[in-house]
């Protein structure tokens with residue numbers, strides 16, 4: 001299956017394309033961003049202790065040219081990467097590939113800054129050690145008996161937005177500006193997280209049922 005076919009059926013930005021995310025693995029994640037009258041992506045920052053490489057598999061009216069390739073900074077801004085997110089037909093289809101650490105200490109953070117004074121509203125930082133790393137925690141992002149693992153950034157995105165959109169965080173402590181509500185819809189992290197949870201539950205439901213039926 002190609003990146004184009006995978007992303008046609010994807011449910012979230014930064015969707016791991018393959019099921020391999022253990023220590024030392026290269027993890028290509030797809031993102032498909034597109035413009036439209038009602039599209040609003042907002043802005044946030046991602047910090048990652050492991051390296052990320054971005055490849056643009058096709059774009060139009062975007063900041064990233066088709067075929068371009070770049071290494072992101074450990075702390076980098078994220079938005080729609082479109083010149084005008086309200087424009088129908090603007091799009092960017094990219095992969096962001098990270099290499100999972102084999103050593104302890106893989107971490108990442110999501111940060112929101114005030115749209116008015118640019119001071120941090122919140123920095124949500126967490127351990128993201130992969131399976132096989134010395135500091136791996138099987139219950140950090142999902143359940144210990146998960147067959148299909150949650151991806152740390154998807155879990156982090158959901159937790160980040162919960163905090164980011166609370167009144168205590170959204171109203172800037174520095175300047176009092178009431179920041180916009182971050183819209184999860186174009187990012188879909190909650191969809192991917194919830195659907196992974198349900199896939200695990202469905203798998204276990206069938207296992208349990210099979211045991212009952214077959215004895």
Ligand SMILES: [Zn+2]
Pocket residue numbers: 114115116117118119172173174175176177
């Ligand atoms: Zn402010």
